[in-house]
């Protein structure tokens with residue numbers, strides 16, 4: 001399995017629980033901080049030759065690498081998130097990789113959180129749900145880049161049949177949900193549920209899917225029904241317990 005952006009937070013959550021479960025090849029533009037437990041490729045995802053070598057022989061790719069900042073400027077979004085994703089997904093499709101898992105974001109649909117809907121949207125009593133079938137509605141240029149990534153995944157799936165899932169990740173924080181931040185509590189994804197969700201993305205059967213990546217929070221305004229149904233996602237955590 002190839003894991004891009006392996007040295008970041010999502011990569012850490014995945015490797016902490018699944019490090020021993022798969023034969024990993026890790027890729028990041030930053031070198032490892034210590035002696036890596038797995039094969040480690042230092043490369044930028046915009047480097048086509050390096051990426052083509054990295055995907056060679058892989059059954060699956062989890063593509064996390066990119067600029068994660070909601071306020072990321074356009075030049076970074078364009079290079080790291082759009083060009084980088086195109087380079088990785090095209091190389092994976094050409095190499096005949098079986099499954100491609102793309103880390104999309106809540107910011108692909110963040111503009112559904114209108115002044116009229118918030119803050120009630122973030123509360124348990126509100127029944128509004130986004131389920132992945134709605135049109136994209138990004139809240140910033142970073143979100144635009146994630147929508148572009150989802151569209152690239154759709155295109156390469158349709159062109160080559162590569163099984164592809166885009167996970168609109170919520171707010172990953174370790175140990176407990178964000179404090180004094182209702183939006184973050186509604187879209188909290190625990191480290192444990194994060195690892196489980198990406199494991200399901202590696203194991204389940206699907207064609208092309210968009211799912212939400214959050215824990216089973218009482219406050220949720222993202223449906224996790226599709227992730228349950230198609231992937232067998234069974235989250236254990238809930239921000240309401242904290």
Ligand SMILES: NC(=O)C1=CN([C@@H]2O[C@H](COP(=O)(O)OP(=O)(O)OC[C@H]3O[C@@H](n4cnc5c(N)ncnc54)[C@H](O)[C@@H]3O)[C@@H](O)[C@H]2O)C=CC1
Pocket residue numbers: 004005006007008009010011027028029030043044045046063064065066067068069079080084103104105106168169170171172173
């Ligand atoms: N952490 C979260 O709550 C959320 C994360 N995501 C997405 O998940 C992915 C991972 O996010 P985090 O782990 O939080 O970010 P992070 O910044 O902790 O990790 C990203 C990793 O990607 C690497 N990277 C960045 N650009 C690269 C490039 N051009 N080539 C090679 N490596 C590159 C960085 O060196 C870093 O190790 C990102 O795509 C982000 O947009 C989406 C929604 C929420």
Ligand SMILES: O=C1O[C@H](COP(=O)(O)O)[C@@H](O)[C@H](O)[C@H]1O
Pocket residue numbers: 067068069070104105106107169170171172183184
């Ligand atoms: O996509 C992302 O979303 C989370 C949550 O967004 P926020 O605006 O509520 O902080 C963010 O923490 C993460 O860095 C980003 O990649």
